[in-house]
Amino acid sequence: MSGTAFPDVDPTRVTTTLTDGVADVRLARPEKRNALDPAMFAAIVRTGEALRTTPGVRAVVLSGEGPDFCAGLDFGAFRAMRNGERLSASVDLPPADGPARATGQRAAHAWARIPVPVIAAVRGNALGGGLQIALGADIRLVHPDAVLSVLEIQWGLIPDMTGTQVLPELVGRDVAKELTLTGRRVSGTEAVALGLATRVEDDPLAAALAMAGEIAALSPHAVRAAKRLLDAAGRVDLETGFAAEQDEIGALIGSPNQAEAVTARFERRAPVFADPDLR
Known part of the structure; x- marks a missing residue:
């Protein structure tokens, strides 16, 4: 747009x-x-x-x-x-x-x-x-x-x-x-x-x-996950919050954008991330 x-x-x-x-x-x-x-x-x-x-x-x-x-x-x-x-x-x-x-x-x-x-x-x-x-x-x-x-x-x-x-x-x-x-x-x-x-x-x-x-230059999946977790902090009990944290990190590790973040840092270049599919 x-x-x-x-x-x-x-x-x-x-x-x-x-x-x-x-x-x-x-x-x-x-x-x-x-x-x-x-x-x-x-x-x-x-x-x-x-x-x-x-x-x-x-x-x-x-x-x-x-x-x-x-x-x-x-x-x-x-x-x-x-x-x-x-x-x-x-x-x-x-x-x-x-x-x-x-x-x-x-x-x-x-x-x-x-x-x-x-x-x-x-x-x-x-x-x-x-x-x-x-x-x-x-x-x-x-x-x-x-x-x-x-x-x-x-x-x-x-x-x-x-x-x-x-x-x-x-x-x-x-x-x-x-x-x-x-x-x-x-x-x-x-x-x-x-x-x-x-x-x-x-x-x-x-x-x-x-x-x-x-x-905007960072992994959009990681940014969105961080916002979700921080918004929930203090509004859910610790057990729920800790579990959500592990769910989010589990979804991120090895994902295409996370792999790109690691590769780009090792190659000393700007990463190219894919936006989430909103459909």
């Missing part, structure tokens, strides 16, 4: 380009700080879910066009809430096939469900729902001056895009409560110190694309 978007995704909301195994996904509403309106929700969900089964994808970079990652809900959504309306509930999407059912939850959890690593490049604002979408990524590279906030409490709300379940795992239950109950803003530098982000970068997008390129 090349070009600017999946056929059923509004390119005025999200664009995607695939180059050398790296899917470069960009929220594309910079004039509104990439705020979340119904069209943006639909485009994010459709893109994230389509990438799960797109051939040739070995890593994903998620960023926002313009100065911000995503400033959260569009002001129109808050106006509608005063009348009891929830605009995200009206988004037309295919039925959900995973644990996330609500549109907002799907917009965040879709990235966690992608079987290859997802790297979020965050600069400017990542507020409320925008932060929760970034939390769906495996790795978050942030500008030191980025602004991140679990902002919902200041609008009389709670984070409902998977944030209450994901945040404690990253920062600990007490810090998750402090951030959620105050809605205070933290810099990219503090976000890393708290565990909310992975590391700071002066150019998060360039760093994310470089990291994604490195990952």
Whole structure:
């Protein structure tokens, strides 16, 4: 896939380009700080879910066009809430096939469900729902001056895009409560110190694309297996986790891509790996 978007995704909301195994996904509403309106929700969900089964994808970079990652809900959504309306509930999407059912939850959890690593490049604002979408990524590279906030409490709300379940795992239950109950803003530098982000970068997008390129050059079967195991860690009992580890290593040893990795290293050349068959 090349070009600017999946056929059923509004390119005025999200664009995607695939180059050398790296899917470069960009929220594309910079004039509104990439705020979340119904069209943006639909485009994010459709893109994230389509990438799960797109051939040739070995890593994903998620960023926002313009100065911000995503400033959260569009002001129109808050106006509608005063009348009891929830605009995200009206988004037309295919039925959900995973644990996330609500549109907002799907917009965040879709990235966690992608079987290859997802790297979020965050600069400017990542507020409320925008932060929760970034939390769906495996790795978050942030500008030191980025602004991140679990902002919902200041609008009389709670984070409902998977944030209450994901945040404690990253920062600990007490810090998750402090951030959620105050809605205070933290810099990219503090976000890393708290565990909310992975590391700071002066150019998060360039760093994310470089990291994604490195990952895309590795065995895609091993990368996918590693992500599966690490995602399960702490969510299954040790017996199950240890058994899964042995199942994965058993499937990798002697496989064509593993043999190619060994051969290429001995021959001091770049390996040539085959992508998984997604049929």
